[in-house]
Amino acid sequence: MTSLRVMCVGLACVDIVSVCKNYPEEDSDQRVLDFYWQKGGNAANSSSVLSLLGAESEYLGSFANDNEMRFLHEDFSSMGVSTSHCRTFDSGFMTPTSIIIVNSQNGSRTILHASKNLPEVSLEDFKRINLSHYKWIHFEGRPSFNTPTHEIVRMLAHIDQHNNSRSESEQLQTSVELEKPARPELDQLLDKANYVFVSKEYSQNKGLTSKEEAVKAFIQKCRQGASVICAWGEDGAAAMDSQGQLVTSCCFPPDKLRDTLAAGDTFNAATIFALMEGKTLGEAITFGCKVAGAKCGIQGVRGLRDIKFS
Numbered sequence: 001m002t003s004l005r006v007m008c009v010g011l012a013c014v015d016i017v018s019v020c021k022n023y024p025e026e027d028s029d030q031r032v033l034d035f036y037w038q039k040g041g042n043a044a045n046s047s048s049v050l051s052l053l054g055a056e057s058e059y060l061g062s063f064a065n066d067n068e069m070r071f072l073h074e075d076f077s078s079m080g081v082s083t084s085h086c087r088t089f090d091s092g093f094m095t096p097t098s099i100i101i102v103n104s105q106n107g108s109r110t111i112l113h114a115s116k117n118l119p120e121v122s123l124e125d126f127k128r129i130n131l132s133h134y135k136w137i138h139f140e141g142r143p144s145f146n147t148p149t150h151e152i153v154r155m156l157a158h159i160d161q162h163n164n165s166r167s168e169s170e171q172l173q174t175s176v177e178l179e180k181p182a183r184p185e186l187d188q189l190l191d192k193a194n195y196v197f198v199s200k201e202y203s204q205n206k207g208l209t210s211k212e213e214a215v216k217a218f219i220q221k222c223r224q225g226a227s228v229i230c231a232w233g234e235d236g237a238a239a240m241d242s243q244g245q246l247v248t249s250c251c252f253p254p255d256k257l258r259d260t261l262a263a264g265d266t267f268n269a270a271t272i273f274a275l276m277e278g279k280t281l282g283e284a285i286t287f288g289c290k291v292a293g294a295k296c297g298i299q300g301v302r303g304l305r306d307i308k309f310s
């Protein structure tokens, strides 16, 4: 049986967006041009794109018990993403939200994050999952608040244990995304997964100035047999395997640029999808760039369902 079941672990949040004619003056009132709620969070976005591409997709994260959570539930379910292992925290917890003010004159986005106290997924929750049902688990590199050893490190160690007692074809593949710089504790994730996605921002923060330089530097820190993948905006993407073989892809610009938000999440999801189908690393990042490029030509990600990719 060739199941393509994949799980993304990380954050889901609600973006509450007001599009204004001008950036508002303090203590004034004005009508907005547009207003909407949108699901955000890297893992939430990537799990949605995986489902839109045709994978059996699941999101794992924490939920609060509020209206924002009901919005997120509805959104995941309309995208065909399972949330069946998510834990809901009952009283006193709040879904992370961002109030976003878009200035329609020049597109500037002012973001106010509100994230109170919602706990991250714990090792204990994770251990309740039957890993035999999955082919791939992707982790969004998130800060670890209350444990000295990063909770994601523990989850990956748990997967190693699972893999050790399985034949090669039954073993789980893992990936981790390192996106935000200035979180040195994320560096300990570099050598714990099979595929490591490093962002342009994360690489530049370490003084690396191109996608090729980035994968060459980071492969040294990855575990034996692992590969590293780096997307670099309009410069496409690069990847390197543990033998040091470099592959690159150009970017695939759409006819008209409409919305580049979540391009990175889309790239990660599409690359994982292609690797799950058995494509080579070079083919996979090219597919990632094609899908991410198409995404930049549409508003949001839903429209990806109707696009045929070769």
Ligand SMILES: Nc1ncnc2c1ncn2[C@@H]1O[C@H](COP(=O)(O)OP(=O)(O)O)[C@@H](O)[C@H]1O
Residues within 6 Å of the ligand: 199, 200, 231, 232, 233, 234, 235, 236, 237, 250, 251, 252, 253, 254, 257, 260, 261, 262, 263, 264, 265, 267, 288, 289, 290, 292, 293, 296
């Ligand atoms: N302006 C663009 N036109 C076409 N494709 C793009 C553009 N910006 C990004 N991409 C695609 O999206 C991928 C991810 O880009 P990245 O800059 O890492 O995303 P993000 O801005 O979400 O962090 C790139 O590898 C590229 O293929």
Ligand SMILES: *[C@@H]1O[C@H](CO)[C@@H](O)[C@H](O)[C@H]1NC(C)=O
Residues within 6 Å of the ligand: 022, 023, 103, 105, 106, 107, 108
């Ligand atoms: C957009 O316009 C505002 C003034 O309304 C200005 O302060 C801001 O710097 C501009 N932002 C960008 C990204 O151009």
Ligand SMILES: *[C@@H]1O[C@H](CO)[C@@H](O)[C@H](O)[C@H]1NC(C)=O
Residues within 6 Å of the ligand: 130, 131, 132, 133
């Ligand atoms: C996990 O799933 C497999 C395959 O469906 C099943 O054989 C096994 O008994 C399950 N393990 C547990 C602990 O439920």
Ligand SMILES: *[C@@H]1O[C@H](CO)[C@@H](O)[C@H](O)[C@H]1NC(C)=O
Residues within 6 Å of the ligand: 156, 157, 159, 160, 163, 168, 171, 172, 173, 174, 192, 193, 194, 225
């Ligand atoms: C899982 O299995 C693969 C072999 O397919 C192995 O290389 C890997 O290190 C194991 N563990 C994790 C966390 O990916």
Ligand SMILES: *[C@@H]1O[C@H](CO)[C@@H](O)[C@H](O)[C@H]1NC(C)=O
Residues within 6 Å of the ligand: 015, 038, 039, 040, 041, 042, 045, 261, 262, 263, 265, 300, 301
């Ligand atoms: C997730 O996707 C939404 C809609 O496409 C986007 O507005 C948001 O910025 C994305 N979140 C992240 C963390 O990229």
